[in-house]
Structure formats: structure tokens, C-alpha cells
Amino acid sequence: MEVYPKLRGETARDYALRVLKGNIISLDLKPGTAISENELASELGISRTPVREAIIELAKAYLIEIYPQRGSFISLIDPKMVEEARFLRRVTDTAVIEEACENIDEAGIAILEDNVSLQEFYLSKGMTEKIFDLDNQFHKSIYEAARKDIIYEIHSTLMIHFDRVRTLSVETVKDFKVVGDHRKMLEAIKAGDKTTAVELVNKHLARYQIDEKEIRSQRPEYFKA
């Protein structure tokens, strides 16, 4: 597991949470791995309490499974879980972008504009590794423009199930098309064109349709059932 440095002003609990989330997404913590509260605490240089609190939070999102008196483990990739996350994302993303089409203001447009421009810049420079975070931020900004930022927050931890499979899937050239999608979505929002916006969201998420069979054959030990 990769241990990031603790930020100033960050509570020990938030620190543990940040490290755990990051390593789960990056698969540095592989599905099925046992994690010990004590061990993690000493690795991070904090006590068991905040580590435990972080683990409990992730267990609520089914990212960690806690077996009392036996141990805690990074959840195996559960296709049902991934499917529910994908379903939820599709359903809320489409509804939220409709809201954004109706209610976005100048400031919101500016934020999205800056984001997409930056994505296009990094893409043109071939710095595609920067795009992952901008991608997430783009969608977050749409939720904020639609005044639905709590929903984004609530769902964000659950979407790690999704992110994790994304990490596992071969890093294809998808990114190119993704940036184009974002540009088109922004234009649709600016035009208030709900129908097109919804279409774009569906098309966009279809790109993340993972070839589960392919991944499963390569890493069967990561999968549940």
C-alpha cells in the first residue's frame, strides 16, 4: 500500500480515509487483501481509533468487509455492486444534467468551460494521466450547477466500485473520445438542449461499459462469485 504524507490540518480520520480510498481505487490494495486496524495505524503513524472510523465508513459503502473478531478485507469486485453503481450513476447523471440545462448560471458555465478547456489542453499535449481527475471534477461541477451537490457527495464513495474497475480495465484510447463527450455535453447545457444532453450522458457512460468477462479471465482472484 502506498502511504501518502499527512496534510496539515487534516484530521487523522480524514487522512486514513484518503489513503484507503486512493489505494483501493488504484488497486494498490488488491481485492481480498486483509487489512489490520493495528497495522494500518502504525503505518500511518496514528492510533487505531481514527483508522477504525475510516474503515467503518468504507464498510458502509461495501468497499471493505468487516468480519468481527476475524478481520477486515478489501471487498472483492462484486458484479452486482458494480452494476448497481453504474445504474445509479446513469439514472442520476441524466436527471441532473436536465436540471443543469434549466438552471445553470454564468458562473457554472464558466467553471465547466475552464475544466473542458484544460482537458483539451492536456489531451493535445498527450498528458492523459491528468484527465482522470478533471473528468471526475467535470461531473461534480454539473451536479453543483444543478444544485445537487449533496447527491454527488453521497454517491461518490459508492462510485469507487466503478473507478476500481476502470483502473483494472486496460487503459485504452477511450480518453480521447471522453474529452470530446465533455465538450459536447457542455455545449448542450449552454444551449439548454436537454434531449441532446441526456443522449450524450448515455453515450458517455456506455464507454465505461467494462468487458467483465475479459477482466475476470485475467484476474479471477479479484472477483466475487
Add this chain to the structure above:
Amino acid sequence: MEVYPKLRGETARDYALRVLKGNIISLDLKPGTAISENELASELGISRTPVREAIIELAKAYLIEIYPQRGSFISLIDPKMVEEARFLRRVTDTAVIEEACENIDEAGIAILEDNVSLQEFYLSKGMTEKIFDLDNQFHKSIYEAARKDIIYEIHSTLMIHFDRVRTLSVETVKDFKVVGDHRKMLEAIKAGDKTTAVELVNKHLARYQIDEKEIRSQRPEYFKA
């Protein structure tokens, strides 16, 4: 605050969580009330740790606000929060019932049938107080029939924002119509009639459209902003 008895086999943390949720929904814990980890622990006859863990979980759902070194408070009713919860419920309920129309099996139908029959029975006997739980269970069963039970679970805590306003709104004769809604929804699901099912969900949720202005004028001290 009302202190329920601790169930056998229930962990101290789940106990604290159950008591807190119940009292927040019932408004026995009024919005704005200060809650002390120590005080709550001694009231429940458990230690601070599990109480604290429960409070943290509710804070994640914005039902409690924690101000470090100052105190924790039951969140005031935030119209934006309620609106987001309502929005999320409408969006997911409609999508999930469509799934249920397509994928429900015999067992799922039987569960819903039993539930609605029971609601009709209690209604005919005038025991309307029994209907609140059955109502929630009915919707949960639809999510399960659509294989979206995790989504229900994840959203359930957030929906307390909604339940709490329901409690506060005058107990009208709505219940009558609600039971009828459930019967019609079940029939639509059985018939696989997605269009009607979605219409019914929207109509159903419209009944919970709260007259915020009315409530706010009666209990302004419960509201944020």
C-alpha cells in the same frame, strides 16, 4: 429523547444508531438540539466509542452537525437538503420501478402482494399508525425486486430528511390514498406496464409535497436559513 431497550445480539453501535435515527425521525430529538457523546453514552448504558461512531455516520448523511471541540447538534431542517432527497427519491424510484416491471419474479410479487393486503387490512380497521412502516417496506421490496437493494440501503439514511418533514406535517388523511397508490403500483408491476408505473410513482410522491411555508411558520426554529 426516547430510549428504546437494547436488543440481544445488537452491537452497541447499531443500538446507538437505531435510537438516534428513530428519535430524529420522530422529532423527539428536535432540530438544533445539542447532543453530547458522553451524555448519550450514559443514557444508553454504553461507552462513548460506539455512540461516537453512530454520530459520525449520521453526520455523513448531514443529519447531525459536528463542530469539533464545541459540540454536535441535530441538523436544522434544510430545504435544500429536503429537496435533494426528494429529487433523488423521485429519480431512483421511477427508474427502479421500471426495472421491477421487467425483472420481477413470482416471489417478489408475492411479497408485495402480502404487504399491500396488510396495508388494506390495517386501513379498513383504522389502524393507520401501522402503515408508516409498511409503506417504507413496500418501497424497499420494489428495490429488492429490481435487484437494487444496495441503492435503497445507501439512500435510506438520507431519506430521513424526508421522513422528518413528513412527521412534522399535519397527519392528514393522505394515508387512505397512499394505500390505493400502492395497490395500483403493484398491479402495474404485475402487468409489466412501465408507463403507468412511472406515472403512479410521480403521483404518489406528489402527495408528500410538503407545504414548507405552512410548517415553517409554525416551527420557524426548526429551519435553517
Add this chain to the structure above:
DNA sequence: CTTGTATAACTTGTATACTACCATGCCTGC
């Protein structure tokens, strides 16, 4: 009476100690 200050009594965050339980493996008895 007002204002500033010291202090006491809270708060949550963190650390540590203790408990009950489980899994493993060694060791005994056969």
C-alpha cells in the same frame, strides 16, 4: 455597570487498555 481576565467545565479528537471471540498450530495421548 462595563470590561477584561482567569478559570473551570464542558466539547470532540486521539490514544491506549481491556474483552470476547476466532483461527491456527503445536503438543499430547493414543
Add this chain to the structure above:
DNA sequence: GCAGGCATGGTAGTATACAAGTTATACAAG
């Protein structure tokens, strides 16, 4: 050699102790 029992070490759940910070209050000075 093999099977059963028991010790040992590990786990999460819980309890308690300590640290750091805020707030309220009492009180003294002006």
C-alpha cells in the same frame, strides 16, 4: 502416524484515559 485438545496470537468491539480546544462564568479592575 493420527486425532483431539489446548495454548497462543490475532481480530474487532468496547471502555477508558488523555490531549487540545471552546465556551461560560465568576470575579476583579476600572
